[in-house]
Amino acid sequence: MHQDTGVAAARKLGGPARDEMALAPVLTALSDPVRLKIVRMLADGCELSCGSFGFPLAKSTLTHHLRVLRDAGVISQRAVGTSRMTCLRRKDLDARFPGLLDSVLVAAAVAEGRRYAQKRKGTPLH
């Protein structure tokens, strides 16, 4: 089958191991508006299927973006039926790059003119 080809590779729908996550790919992944939006949608810990994002994009384009995020280690995906559920690898990200994801999420909210209601507890939005 397919086992880690040593460096990089990022096989297995899971992406790189925590220690193998590099900074540049993460920043590159987050620097695209579409991908940043994806990350923001997943920020509350939910799992979404590819079709649930609702972007006006070709499916192949979405697949591409999700692969960039996955290869960088930002998200992970698991197969459920014919779908692929996507979620943030928040724990790994926070462990590897403390504070980075949070500050990017805050910055994204700020840049959008909104306020970041430090959720992650009682307040369920949408």
Add this chain to the structure above:
Amino acid sequence: MHQDTGVAAARKLGGPARDEMALAPVLTALSDPVRLKIVRMLADGCELSCGSFGFPLAKSTLTHHLRVLRDAGVISQRAVGTSRMTCLRRKDLDARFPGLLDSVLVAAAVAEGRRYAQKRKGTPLH
């Protein structure tokens, strides 16, 4: 023929105003290894001339990278003799995107295997 986005295109050497700084350009600027290195070199508040970076790059390439950083609002430059002194716009960055720069600097240090010696004290040098 080079860009001039029309929207506040960094007309003076100072780059965009604090409120006009956007997130994507900042992340894009930081996602390049050369530019990230530049930012790290400036992280302690020092001012550096273009020649002081010591990169094995053509001067025009360095100019390009500095312009990307400046247009994003990450650095500012001022003319001193025949040199251009470059420094981080830390205050503006921290005000606009709280925690972002610090977490990126920490992440860069982590990704390099080193430790980040939180050398930020209350002393506003210069």
Add this chain to the structure above:
DNA sequence: CATGTAATTCGACGCACATCGAACAATGTT
């Protein structure tokens, strides 16, 4: 088995970017 749904792979296209060298401009220095 046939049909349908969900997502990936596969070119292909256009644009943006990192890089370079050469020419230009601005500012010292002799």
Add this chain to the structure above:
DNA sequence: AACATTGTTCGATGTGCGTCGAATTACATG
């Protein structure tokens, strides 16, 4: 004035990325 130092601007080039549509795989269900 002539020269040296420091950066910028100007093409040019190769690579990578975002986008698409069409073909393909994987799974579910009639």
